[in-house]
Amino acid sequence: MKLKVGLIGLGRLGRVYARDLSSRIGETTLTAVADTDADLAARVAAEFEVPASYRHPEELLADRDVDAAVIVSPTHTHRDVVIAAMQARKPTFCEKPLALSLEECRAMAAAVQSSGAFFQMGFMRRFDPGYAAGKQQVDAGRIGRPVVFKSTSRDPYRPSLEYANPASSGGILVDMGIHDFDLARWFMGDVKTVSAVGGVLAYPEMASVGDIDNAITTLTFADGRLGVVDLTRNGIYGYDITTELLGTEGTVRIGYLRETPVLTMTKNQVAHDTVPYFMERFERAYTLQLQNFAQNVLAGREPPITIRDGVEALRVALAATRACKTGQPVAVDSITN
């Protein structure tokens, strides 16, 4: 039996999810799509042979042929859509970040709790074969006890200023950092304190929207272990995502630079290409993540990534944002909004 999924949000990632849900994931069929751009919804429905397309999420959630919802609409819509999905008691997957404020998060968490419906948070890196294998090795004790967490995220170029605007993106420490902060919690547990430095170093025009383009955050975990996350918009050479766990008996390093298995060797030089961007790097992780969601719903399993994970990663990101602005260490649990 396949899970009949309704997909809400048809932006770049939404279209990838449409393809995955309709054809790449054996456990799902895509029975409805919704987007505020109704024409787009209709076109995507036609392309992937989806029976129904809607303008409003509520319509989709009311569709009897929709067993479960996948939400990949803009972040500012998450609260209302998640609450509606919970009220409709549809098993729901929601893309990161959960929201831009903890207030919104609390409303969603309350809805999840009162509904009792299945809710799975999206952090695709956990499903990347590299990250999954690294986690498995750490859990298996290959590096002893991990004591330092290091993570680097580099975008190959500046996002559009519209996208970068913290009013919609949350700023670099939320938009990019939330992935690394979730990994930090996944590998090491809760973060107690953060410090951060940042600046507009590569793209002066970033200042016009009120965001920075580089940031470095240090983390102290609840048990005293350490972490560091550095983020940049000027990766230039490519999309470079690397995480390292330094342990008492070894180290695990996750990540790679080369996209295509070709070395080009010319006069005094050896060169290779690089990973272009996140869709190339995490294509398989995105698919595996939705497949995992479907399997969990079908098998009645607990979600591996809960709404609390979404809330707490955001809390660290907001703490880092404050630390970066104030120049002072910030206790993560002091962030309540």
Place this chain on the structure above:
Amino acid sequence: MKLKVGLIGLGRLGRVYARDLSSRIGETTLTAVADTDADLAARVAAEFEVPASYRHPEELLADRDVDAAVIVSPTHTHRDVVIAAMQARKPTFCEKPLALSLEECRAMAAAVQSSGAFFQMGFMRRFDPGYAAGKQQVDAGRIGRPVVFKSTSRDPYRPSLEYANPASSGGILVDMGIHDFDLARWFMGDVKTVSAVGGVLAYPEMASVGDIDNAITTLTFADGRLGVVDLTRNGIYGYDITTELLGTEGTVRIGYLRETPVLTMTKNQVAHDTVPYFMERFERAYTLQLQNFAQNVLAGREPPITIRDGVEALRVALAATRACKTGQPVAVDSITN
């Protein structure tokens, strides 16, 4: 409009093709499957929601809902199935090797010619992003004129003796080597002479079926350029496929060893895993190959890999087999059977 494909042969690769044709390739729908094991055919049809399943290829080819045929049945069946497909004037894709003898090849080539139907030979490496990028760089002149072709194929373990039997596999120089010989022709043009050495070096039991487990073949191309292909069944550490083009202004090296982007660093050692086997290494190439077939048929384009490519790669493999047995150089065009 999608190409309605009938799939003949449902072994390991056949099932992968069933998945690709039914869901991963936007340009195709899988409308029928056939296998001498009719139960298997029925099960696969059910799994991938294929309307029709058959025991005999002829039945599939007679199905009006089959626009094109993909043949991945055992090599010894290729001749009859290809001829039948050509007589039915169905655009056809046939997996490598075309056959085990040139006599069979000639019969198929004659059928292709008299039919006029579209025929595309399967050599998936050409569709691997690594090989495709390497070819593009060579064609773009990045390494000047390529003068030496080097290719290595290593299986991670011995095949079953039943599989390895030259009566069905053609022997290591056909079964494994045909890929490298096709690459040799693709990059460098026709091969004039081959020499080869080989032996049972790792698995003494290979002698019982009359095959060897290691072989090295040198190639002289028609224009005097050189090549070398080494094959082994005892890759042990993993599935390692590497090709190198040495040119007058540089070198292109294609291939990789690491499957998962994780480095595990323990006392005095850095280690990583390896590519397990051909399905992991060439999964995407297989999909892209069938997609290319469908696109060519739909667009009325010529096949990028023709039956002649299948015939000539086999001729080189047979020449190498003879050279290995006789210890003498063999002119490729002296092989006629």
Place this chain on the structure above:
Amino acid sequence: MKLKVGLIGLGRLGRVYARDLSSRIGETTLTAVADTDADLAARVAAEFEVPASYRHPEELLADRDVDAAVIVSPTHTHRDVVIAAMQARKPTFCEKPLALSLEECRAMAAAVQSSGAFFQMGFMRRFDPGYAAGKQQVDAGRIGRPVVFKSTSRDPYRPSLEYANPASSGGILVDMGIHDFDLARWFMGDVKTVSAVGGVLAYPEMASVGDIDNAITTLTFADGRLGVVDLTRNGIYGYDITTELLGTEGTVRIGYLRETPVLTMTKNQVAHDTVPYFMERFERAYTLQLQNFAQNVLAGREPPITIRDGVEALRVALAATRACKTGQPVAVDSITN
């Protein structure tokens, strides 16, 4: 004409310098050695055919056959020996760290200034072919403007507790970090503010001598650019020194993990060895550093690394030490002792 050098201090590095000065560096002869262990001094003198050996640095400095002094005695002796060398007006090279307090540094700097004698500070990484090539590329504009400095230093195992004692080592942020802080200044200029976190995470016994075994320091340079330095005593897998300059048009990464050019490929695994420790990693840098010193003295050139470089790297290290203890950002110029 060769520079006649007297070598003060014959510990592990001192013996390496004895070999370099006596035989590997064409521009020098080793004419005297001194060590508080007079027997050791005599033995080293015999081994390297050095005419004179002394117990006291003053004796060596008074030797008319000593044109220049190389000081590699314990850090706590540097002040007195450097001052004596300056008073004797001998061109002097002093190993890092200059001292453990800025007070000592000031005394030495005053002696250098009043003497007018040549003084070159030792920071061997600047002479490593990798770091030198990286610097050259940055200076040549290959990465545009460098905006983020990242540096990692990992020891393969815990030092002896005696060595680690901050009373003699200065603590991890001085002992290990001073190299990275010097690199930070070399690549990026003066550091304005530092923050740091650290802990005893791998070797509980480190607490008994009052030091930590892991630390992460973030740097804000005078012009707002950023840096991060992470240090660990539990590298375990090997001695790993890596520095990265992230620029507006590219990135330069300096460092390597593999010591011996051998890949060992066994069942499902590819592995290689690692750099054992600093003598293997920086052997050539140490030699090139002393050769550079000799060449500068002989040619009457200015020192590429001045006493101010020694002072300022220490100041950053002391600021980081304070930041780590207080949990608060520290302005580097607030450190005066």
Place this chain on the structure above:
Amino acid sequence: MKLKVGLIGLGRLGRVYARDLSSRIGETTLTAVADTDADLAARVAAEFEVPASYRHPEELLADRDVDAAVIVSPTHTHRDVVIAAMQARKPTFCEKPLALSLEECRAMAAAVQSSGAFFQMGFMRRFDPGYAAGKQQVDAGRIGRPVVFKSTSRDPYRPSLEYANPASSGGILVDMGIHDFDLARWFMGDVKTVSAVGGVLAYPEMASVGDIDNAITTLTFADGRLGVVDLTRNGIYGYDITTELLGTEGTVRIGYLRETPVLTMTKNQVAHDTVPYFMERFERAYTLQLQNFAQNVLAGREPPITIRDGVEALRVALAATRACKTGQPVAVDSITN
């Protein structure tokens, strides 16, 4: 006690040996040098503070202050100089190749035998830390039984036509190949049969001196195991020396491409430099080789590389040369001249 060495031949490598013997190798002093260019001999003697310089090898061999001879004069002189050294009963090291004909070899071998003096053949790769570590791993059984030997030697550019002339170089299969053939014998034992193909593929002017610029040789060892050696003058990207031992339980791969530990990452590309040439690649091996010679002489140990090794590597190279010319497999023991 140090070994007093006389050095015969002061070409490029000779000067490196002069430096090594006079200052880098603790076990030796350089007491005399000889070169047919007497002025050069005098200059080198002055530079390295060598007591005596000569025009004729015989003069050097008659010097009572010369305990042992290192011969690095042109290949065509080896016979006479080795015979003279043996008659003088001086322990002798002779650079590869021993000679260009087996006739010369026999005369030298006879002289070694009748003299009873110590004779060590030069094949520096065996002393390279990479090759030494690889050999150790193979001997320790890390890869089971090695069954295939693969070796590649690539020069970064064409040698001068004068140098390349087979009359003095022996041709590519002797000049370059002898190193790989020696490695083949070292790792695998005696070679029984060789086949070879070659051609003038990159530098048409090579034909004018009667040599080729690319060659591929397959080897069958006495016990049926296999090998392949490919040689090129158009490495272009750098000096690339790689050897691989494929075993029944794993593989060892020796070699590297990157000279400087810097990755330069610019728009969509990661690049590094390459090993320039043999002096950079094997500098340490050359030093270790002479040090080993001195230690063996001083300790009265047997030579690890004998004159027979020099003879047999040449015999394989001559067999390969003939195989390449005739296009037929050649039994190595059929080569007697």
